[in-house]
Amino acid sequence: MxxxxxxxxxxxxxxxxxxxxxxxxxxxxxxxxxxxxxxxxxxxxxxxxxxxxxxxxxxxxxxxxxxxxxxxxxxxxxxxxxxxxxxxxxxxxxxxxxxxxxxxxxxxxxxxxxxxxxxxxxxxxxxxxxxxxxxxxxxxxxxxxxxxxxxxxxxxxxxxxxxxxxxxxxxxxxxxxxxxxxxxxxxxxxxxxxxxxxxxxxxxxxxxxxxxxxxxxxxxxxxxxxxxxxxxxxxxxxxxxxxxxxxxxxxxxxxxxxxxxxLPVPRRLVTLTGTLDEILSAENVAAHADDWVCAVYTDAVPQAEPMRRLKQRFAHCAMVQHQPTTVDAHQERSYASRLKTAVSDTERIEAFLEHVRAGQGPSERELELIEEVLDERVIAEALV
Incomplete structure (x- = not known):
């Protein structure tokens, strides 16, 4: 039988x-x-x-x-x-x-x-x-x-x-x-x-x-x-x-x-790992344009609209994950402890950005924007 x-x-x-x-x-x-x-x-x-x-x-x-x-x-x-x-x-x-x-x-x-x-x-x-x-x-x-x-x-x-x-x-x-x-x-x-x-x-x-x-x-x-x-x-x-x-x-x-x-596999599954730019490379697109794609991008900082960018190149991108490879240089100090020692609002924002961006604090331009927003808030509160 x-x-x-x-x-x-x-x-x-x-x-x-x-x-x-x-x-x-x-x-x-x-x-x-x-x-x-x-x-x-x-x-x-x-x-x-x-x-x-x-x-x-x-x-x-x-x-x-x-x-x-x-x-x-x-x-x-x-x-x-x-x-x-x-x-x-x-x-x-x-x-x-x-x-x-x-x-x-x-x-x-x-x-x-x-x-x-x-x-x-x-x-x-x-x-x-x-x-x-x-x-x-x-x-x-x-x-x-x-x-x-x-x-x-x-x-x-x-x-x-x-x-x-x-x-x-x-x-x-x-x-x-x-x-x-x-x-x-x-x-x-x-x-x-x-x-x-x-x-x-x-x-x-x-x-x-x-x-x-x-x-x-x-x-x-x-x-x-x-x-x-x-x-x-x-x-x-x-x-x-x-x-x-x-x-x-x-x-x-x-x-x-x-x-x-x-049995046949109707659509292959692949996990692509690297920086977002590396994942979006022409070589990857040529090799995996018809595959189900899970993108694991390793940039230190979360990228803007990663899924939208991925779907523009991979029509069948089904999943995206952010797994930065950089190590937080300040990991010995917890986010809570940094907040306790922060004196100004600027320092608190810097601590938050370092916490969510794997130790990378604000750039010079971001610091300028932070200061501008905080100054506008002080002025607005003074006029109330």
């Missing part, structure tokens, strides 16, 4: 305010071609189908069109819900889908396999939707479920018990943060903020293959346990990570091989 493992489509997510719907449609179209070209029998989508619990209409349309096209290749499709999905909304849509497309969102279905046969016999797919402990503990009141790890241990225990009753090859599908993940890959917002705890890797012992979702970069935690990552880049932090899916082959005895199938 040949299986394609994908995840984290995040249909409806924006990229720095820009819609990703058309780009994702193109990438999913390429994925459909890969399913057809490689004679895939089963496609797994391991959670976070949508980016929001309340997706807009076009997101449903893209999902429906993609699932129908995958089905038309002759492949079966198994989808589980992730932490971004509304299990109720995704599950409601499942009732309207054609045979051969399985959408698993009900916690009580854990341990009930989707069984698909090939020439070597049955393959049992155990889908585990995202299980929020505070929500699902009502279903298993006799089990202490306070953490994601405890919840996944219980879920895989149900899978293990079902495996004993259903002999054959087994694939598990889950959406969680497993131990051993490389922290440099694209991490979900909840992971970065500490909202999800780590699931020990040995929890997934048993199945021939474990298809995980939730991490946006591909990860090989073991030969049998992997993350496919997202099919599209959703942040500049993911820009150096390949996009694609895992192609898994099972024979009569279990896992044979796993191969990476890369």
């Amino acid at each position: 040949r299986i394609l493992h994908t995840s984290d489509w995040h249909i409806g997510r924006t990229f720095h305010g820009h819609s990703t719907m058309d780009a994702l449609a193109d990438v999913l179209g390429a994925l459909i071609d890969q399913v057809r070209d490689n004679a895939v029998d089963v496609v797994i989508v391991a959670g976070d189908v949508f980016d929001s619990a309340t997706p807009a209409g076009p997101a449903y349309t893209l999902l429906g069109d993609t699932l129908a096209a995958l089905h038309d290749t002759g492949a079966k499709v198994i989808v589980t819900s992730g932490n971004h999905d509304s299990a109720a909304r995704l599950g409601f849509q499942a009732r309207m889908l054609r045979d051969g497309i399985h959408v698993i969102t009900d916690p009580l279905s854990v341990g009930t396999p989707v069984t698909i046969d090939d020439a070597d016999g049955p393959v049992h797919f155990y889908g585990i939707p995202y299980l929020e402990p505070a929500i699902v503990r009502q279903h298993w009141a006799d089990v202490p479920l306070r953490t994601q790890a405890q919840t996944m241990v219980h879920a895989m225990g149900l899978v293990g018990a079902a495996m004993a009753e259903h002999p054959g090859r087994t694939v598990a599908i889950a959406h969680c943060f497993a131990a051993g993940v490389d922290a440099t890959v694209g991490l979900e917002r909840e992971v970065r903020q500490g909202g999800l705890d780590v699931v020990p890797l040995d929890v997934f012992d048993g199945p021939d293959y474990v298809a995980l979702g939730h991490i946006h970069g591909r990860q090989k935690l073991s030969e049998r346990v992997r993350y496919a990552g997202a099919p599209l880049h959703y942040s500049f932090g993911e820009q150096h990570k390949e996009r694609g899916s895992w192609l898994i082959d099972l024979d009569a005895d279990g896992l044979v091989q796993v191969e990476w199938l890369a």
Whole structure:
């Protein structure tokens, strides 16, 4: 049996305010071609189908069109819900889908396999939707479920018990943060903020293959346990990570091989670092005019209207950051302490400018303007 493992489509997510719907449609179209070209029998989508619990209409349309096209290749499709999905909304849509497309969102279905046969016999797919402990503990009141790890241990225990009753090859599908993940890959917002705890890797012992979702970069935690990552880049932090899916082959005895199938990148992401003038150089513009650009300019002083200037040269500049490389020569004296010793308003303004401009105080011309404004204020107060 040949299986394609994908995840984290995040249909409806924006990229720095820009819609990703058309780009994702193109990438999913390429994925459909890969399913057809490689004679895939089963496609797994391991959670976070949508980016929001309340997706807009076009997101449903893209999902429906993609699932129908995958089905038309002759492949079966198994989808589980992730932490971004509304299990109720995704599950409601499942009732309207054609045979051969399985959408698993009900916690009580854990341990009930989707069984698909090939020439070597049955393959049992155990889908585990995202299980929020505070929500699902009502279903298993006799089990202490306070953490994601405890919840996944219980879920895989149900899978293990079902495996004993259903002999054959087994694939598990889950959406969680497993131990051993490389922290440099694209991490979900909840992971970065500490909202999800780590699931020990040995929890997934048993199945021939474990298809995980939730991490946006591909990860090989073991030969049998992997993350496919997202099919599209959703942040500049993911820009150096390949996009694609895992192609898994099972024979009569279990896992044979796993191969990476890369997906196209509709628009490259690049981070340009240097002074603003360096970033705006003709060489950079020629090389990156069609890329998504994150500009990190290192000028000592914040530049006027940097985003406007960048967009004039880079139509797809999505982000600008000011990170000066100069070191404040007066950093041993805090801004607060300088204010305490400042005698005049001029000195207070100088201290402020040094604080916000990495130690660079006002120029001679700026000092003249400061004095003029302060003199005008004194005159105005005298006339009141």
